[in-house]
Amino acid sequence: MSATTKAILNRYWGYPDFRPLQESIVDSVMSGRDTLALLPTGGGKSICFQVPAMAMEGVCLVVTPLIALMKDQVAHLLEKDIPAAALYSGMHPDELHLAYNQAVFGRLKFLYVSPERLQTEQFIEALKRMKVCLLAVDESHCISQWGYDFRPPYLKIAEIRAYMPQTPVLALTATATAKVVDDIQQRLGFRQKNVIQGSFERKNLTYNVLHEPDKYGVLRRKLASMTEGSAIVYVRNRKRTQVVAEWLNSVGISATYYHAGLDAKTRDARQDLWMQGKVRVMVATNAFGMGIDKPDVRMVIHLDLPDSLEAYFQEAGRAGRDLNPSEAYLLVSPADIKKLHDDWMQSFPDLDRIKLIYNALGNYFNIPVGAGENVSYPLIISDFASRYGFAVVEVFHTLKILEREGFLLLSDSFDEPSKVMIKASREDVYGFQVNHPQFSELIKSMLRSLPGVMTDFVKVNEEVLAKKAGLRAEEVVTQLQKLSAYNVLSYKPRNDKPQVLFLSEFVDTRHFNLSKELYHDRKREAELRMKAVVGFVNNDAECRSVQLLRYFNEKTRSRCGRCDVCLRQGGGVSYVSIEAKLESVVQEAPRPLSEVVQQCAEFGEDSVLDAIRFLVDNGVLQMERDGALRQAENKKSRH
Numbered sequence: 001m002s003a004t005t006k007a008i009l010n011r012y013w014g015y016p017d018f019r020p021l022q023e024s025i026v027d028s029v030m031s032g033r034d035t036l037a038l039l040p041t042g043g044g045k046s047i048c049f050q051v052p053a054m055a056m057e058g059v060c061l062v063v064t065p066l067i068a069l070m071k072d073q074v075a076h077l078l079e080k081d082i083p084a085a086a087l088y089s090g091m092h093p094d095e096l097h098l099a100y101n102q103a104v105f106g107r108l109k110f111l112y113v114s115p116e117r118l119q120t121e122q123f124i125e126a127l128k129r130m131k132v133c134l135l136a137v138d139e140s141h142c143i144s145q146w147g148y149d150f151r152p153p154y155l156k157i158a159e160i161r162a163y164m165p166q167t168p169v170l171a172l173t174a175t176a177t178a179k180v181v182d183d184i185q186q187r188l189g190f191r192q193k194n195v196i197q198g199s200f201e202r203k204n205l206t207y208n209v210l211h212e213p214d215k216y217g218v219l220r221r222k223l224a225s226m227t228e229g230s231a232i233v234y235v236r237n238r239k240r241t242q243v244v245a246e247w248l249n250s251v252g253i254s255a256t257y258y259h260a261g262l263d264a265k266t267r268d269a270r271q272d273l274w275m276q277g278k279v280r281v282m283v284a285t286n287a288f289g290m291g292i293d294k295p296d297v298r299m300v301i302h303l304d305l306p307d308s309l310e311a312y313f314q315e316a317g318r319a320g321r322d323l324n325p326s327e328a329y330l331l332v333s334p335a336d337i338k339k340l341h342d343d344w345m346q347s348f349p350d351l352d353r354i355k356l357i358y359n360a361l362g363n364y365f366n367i368p369v370g371a372g373e374n375v376s377y378p379l380i381i382s383d384f385a386s387r388y389g390f391a392v393v394e395v396f397h398t399l400k401i402l403e404r405e406g407f408l409l410l411s412d413s414f415d416e417p418s419k420v421m422i423k424a425s426r427e428d429v430y431g432f433q434v435n436h437p438q439f440s441e442l443i444k445s446m447l448r449s450l451p452g453v454m455t456d457f458v459k460v461n462e463e464v465l466a467k468k469a470g471l472r473a474e475e476v477v478t479q480l481q482k483l484s485a486y487n488v489l490s491y492k493p494r495n496d497k498p499q500v501l502f503l504s505e506f507v508d509t510r511h512f513n514l515s516k517e518l519y520h521d522r523k524r525e526a527e528l529r530m531k532a533v534v535g536f537v538n539n540d541a542e543c544r545s546v547q548l549l550r551y552f553n554e555k556t557r558s559r560c561g562r563c564d565v566c567l568r569q570g571g572g573v574s575y576v577s578i579e580a581k582l583e584s585v586v587q588e589a590p591r592p593l594s595e596v597v598q599q600c601a602e603f604g605e606d607s608v609l610d611a612i613r614f615l616v617d618n619g620v621l622q623m624e625r626d627g628a629l630r631q632a633e634n635k636k637s638r639h
Helices: 002-013 022-030 045-055 067-079 093-104 115-119 121-129 152-163 178-187 215-224 238-250 264-275 309-316 336-346 351-365 381-388 392-404 426-435 437-449 462-469 473-485 516-538 544-551 564-568 575-585 593-599 605-617
Strands: 035-038 059-063 084-087 110-113 132-137 169-173 195-197 205-211 230-234 255-258 281-284 297-302 326-332 375-378 408-411 419-422 489-492 499-502 621-623 628-631
Touching (some): 002 022, 002 045, 022 035, 045 132, 045 169, 067 084, 093 121, 093 489, 115 152, 121 152, 152 178, 178 195, 205 544, 205 564, 215 297, 215 326, 238 255, 238 281, 255 264, 297 309, 351 392, 381 392, 419 437, 426 437, 437 462, 437 473, 462 473, 575 593, 593 628
Parallel strands (some): 084 110, 205 326, 255 281, 297 326
Antiparallel strands (some): 375 499, 408 499, 419 489
16 A cells, blocks of 8 residues: 555655655555544645545545635645535535535545535535545544534534444544543544554754743844744734734834735735745734645744643744744743733623623524524624624624534635636527627626636636626626526625624524533633643743643653753753853954854854854843844843
8 A cells, every 4th residue: 555655645746755654644544444643733634634535436525624724725636636626604505516416426536524514414415425435634623622622513523424434534633632632532433542643842943931021122133033934923913913013024024914804815915925935924813824834934933822732832833844943932921921811711701791692693694583504694793793882802702602612603704706607508508698698798708718617616707707798897797696697607706704604593592502511611621721821931940842742741851952941951052151152252342143153163053053042032142133243232140
């Protein structure tokens, strides 16, 4: 099997060999075993199901909650001439029907499915007729209520296994505690426990916690010292992404910002600028990063405390994917821990308040009791909150609780371009043109310029089509809508607004079933995750890497020797023995970094650079904008 899968890997992906652990995971899947694969961020999880599926007969069903990532992977597979499609909320019914038929009749190799789609009768009926060779569950920690991102629709995955009892399941995640690892296997109905797990240790990535009230000063020094590559700066507030990015640009550090509230075109454009290296720093909320595989990220800096170590580990892990030395910095000020506690309290509104907001949602969308199941509605949270007098933050957290309880699904805005498919036969289209000549130019333009429009949904730009047909863009939209009403074609206008999908029928709040016990259990689990973050930033006696590894149930006696704790303790680098030499070198005047390192060569380049980093962080040395080192004017004490 190994030779076959390696040949597939080389043919379609251009890699001569698998990364560490990938081959073991692929072999386990090929042998038909249920498998839980724990690979760190950037470990190449998609290869682990895509390669074996290509060697098997049938379609690979991929469950993932990330619509943007789903669409991106489908696009990449299609570029390799591998047939793939995706099913998610907000699609046109005809679009769904076409994808189901392609899967049932063996014309797809991969079918990506959002978890809420698993509950629909249409999906189940199609699944009964599919030949599924592999069930891949991405972000599988979402199935565990003890995880940091629990999603109730994931619980339906075990139910669909009954329709394909011989099909193996491959569960994938980058972060899971021991409790979550056991829960994943139980929830997915593993026939035997089978976990393939690499070390969570990232030897090239140094984790640092800096207690510093002047976060902006540290941020500037850190980014200015970065001689190559790019960086990500994470904050918790959308508005702050813009503030920080604009400030960085004002001090000469090229930056842009990203959050889920931006329209899809803007997000894509800014991501492309950063990916191409045209700006060095991306300031973002946690909406940025999933599926981003940029190898040269040298720094990830958190200006705010994350709400869990799982989230921090994933976000920090976006640095150093090329395996070159990289840094993660968590900047902490005295007020941060209180703010983290307040955020935790705000994220669990009172049960009566949740019911009130749920009821207001029904009024906002005009959904009668007993209706609304599997229907999507565009939702601008600020507009809804303003209309009913709620705080935006309590609405957001209520929606997240309702999502965790399985009432609805909230999606951030994403770019869904306009699509069209001509449903009528060529003969019927010709007859329609004869009887309705006012549509003739538009139909002829579509047939000429949109290849495949008679058999599949294709993307359409109304402005471009208008020029080809000699019409105004508004006329094209009107005619497409009328042709859809005539059942000549299916037209799905562009959508870039956030969506809320009701997973069950709307219920009377007098019979609103929100378990107090479950609510309090989840609140307590969230509190434990918050306390783990506080413990991590306050533990200045133990190597940062050791602390993180222990949280994920991995024991090690090996300190990294490079983090803020190790440097203070003299682990790996004895900066005390190097400091006198460094200070003497730069005493008279600033010196270029390369000259300083050369004059301290007896200590070793890596040790000198590590010591310089620590001494700059602690105000003993200062890095000029041109990269030269000098003594700090107000040298801080290290003791």
